[in-house]
Amino acid sequence: MKFIIASSTLLKQLSALNGVIVSNPVVPILENFLFEIKDGGLTITASDLQTSVTAEVSVDADEDGGVAIPAKMLLETLRNLPEQPVTFKVDDDTYSVEIISENGHYKLAGENATDFPKVPELKQGQSVELSSELVNTAIAYTLFAVSTDEMKPAMNGVYVNIKEGKAIFVSTDSHRLIRYIRTDVSSVGSETAIIIPRKALALLKNTLPMDNTPLTLSFNKSNAYFSFGNMSMICRLIDERFPDYENVIPLNNTNILEIDRLEFIGSLRRMSIYANKSTNQVRLKLTENSLEISAEDIDFSNEANEKLHCEYTGDDLEIGFNAKFLIEGLSNVSSRHVVFKFSEPNRAAIMNPSDVDASEDLMMLIMPVMLNSYY
Known part of the structure; x- marks a missing residue:
């Protein structure tokens, strides 16, 4: 079996598939990419038994066939080749694979394609x-x-x-x-x-x-x-x-906070520097149109606080959160402002981006943490 393909085209496809391959798989052949050629088309498969990913690409081939090629060696070879056509020659008896470039010749041991686990077919779906x-x-x-x-x-x-x-x-x-x-x-x-x-x-x-x-x-x-x-x-x-x-989404959230998302993230990141490293706890103190954020690590006498302007309506409220969870949630939305809805200090808070398309609705619920008494 022989086929020719551009090195960059093949590298792009293999890089997309490589994430599915695990080290030391249950079935050793799964450390390989499965190459199958039929009617001038190359199908490449990677699998870990739970997940299988397949890509199809046109090649210049002389006959149909298949072989399993070691993923790591093949990827490293292609990553270090300049853009050029490469020729693959497969010995149908020994499954050895020759890769021929403009200036080089590389040979590696492949495996029988029939030993590669079959990708399951979806039936009655x-x-x-x-x-x-x-x-x-x-x-x-x-x-x-x-x-x-x-x-x-x-x-x-x-x-x-x-x-x-x-x-x-x-x-x-x-x-x-x-x-x-x-x-x-x-x-x-x-x-x-x-x-x-x-x-x-x-x-x-x-x-x-x-x-x-x-x-x-x-x-x-x-x-x-x-x-x-x-x-x-x-x-x-x-x-x-x-x-x-x-059932865990709280109702009657009458305390409403609207704030600039990037300003809030920046403040939380600064506060997390001073927070206890095991809890990442920050305290939010909410009063009318004012948010005070504070953090303390009593073991090292570290503490910090900041005040941010916001729009807040509702009862005065103090509530604690893991700063990491707040930062991750805020970092995964793109709107300029976000809206938080609170009920009680021991109930989850709901966060919504202020700008979303009419066809979508995003809600992030974040559980609070128990506030320490030394504040």
């Missing part, structure tokens, strides 16, 4: 058409709040609920909860709810174009299949019941 922009936005808003606690598998992914032309994306790690709703989604027929794993969404985020490229999401009870452009990805869904998140 539903489908919905989305734009890559919508999926990119949903991932950006929710991925950072996905739990990494393996003892809570239901929260190790993003909950996606599609119904009546509406898509709801939810993530939580018990300390914060993100809910992102889009109403510009084509109906999928019957209502569906799935949990997509964190790794699959991170891979999507790194491979999806930032424009309105159409994306097809197909799914059944066990797998989700994403198809866009020349790429596709299939992943195993998390088979757990997602927490009943709606």
Whole structure:
């Protein structure tokens, strides 16, 4: 088997797929990219058994065939080659792979393509058409709040609920909860709810174009299949019941704060320098049109406070938060101002960006921390 391809074209495709490959996989051949040629088209696959990503690209090939090529060596070779056509020659008996460039000749040991695990096929599933922009936005808003606690598998992914032309994306790690709703989604027929794993969404985020490229999401009870452009990805869904998140959203939030997002982030970052390193606790003291932010690390006699102008209506309120969670939430929205809604010092706060499109709704819920008595 022999084929010719531009080095930059191949490197771009392999770089997009490389994120799925893990070190020391259960099946050793999964340290390889699977190359398959059929009718002048090259299909490249990477897999970790839970998630498989495939890219298709045209090549100049003389015959059909397949081989598994070591991912790390191939990527490092291509990264250090200047842009040029490269020729791959595969020995069908020994699976050795020769790479021929303008000035070099490289040989590495491949493996039999038939030993590579088969990518599962999606059967009897539903489908919905989305734009890559919508999926990119949903991932950006929710991925950072996905739990990494393996003892809570239901929260190790993003909950996606599609119904009546509406898509709801939810993530939580018990300390914060993100809910992102889009109403510009084509109906999928019957209502569906799935949990997509964190790794699959991170891979999507790194491979999806930032424009309105159409994306097809197909799914059944066990797998989700994403198809866009020349790429596709299939992943195993998390088979757990997602927490009943709606019950933790507080009602009757009569204390309303509106503030410049970047000013608030800057102040929180400065306060976190002086906060206790294990709790990252900051205190917000709210009075009419005034916000005082303070932090203290009593073990090292460090303390700091700042006052920011804001628009605040409601009762005077003192409430504590982990500065890291506030900063992450504020950093993942783009509007100039944000609105916080509070009820009680021991109840969660709700944050919304002040500027959103008519077709979307974003809510970030952040749990408070118990305030220390030494303030």
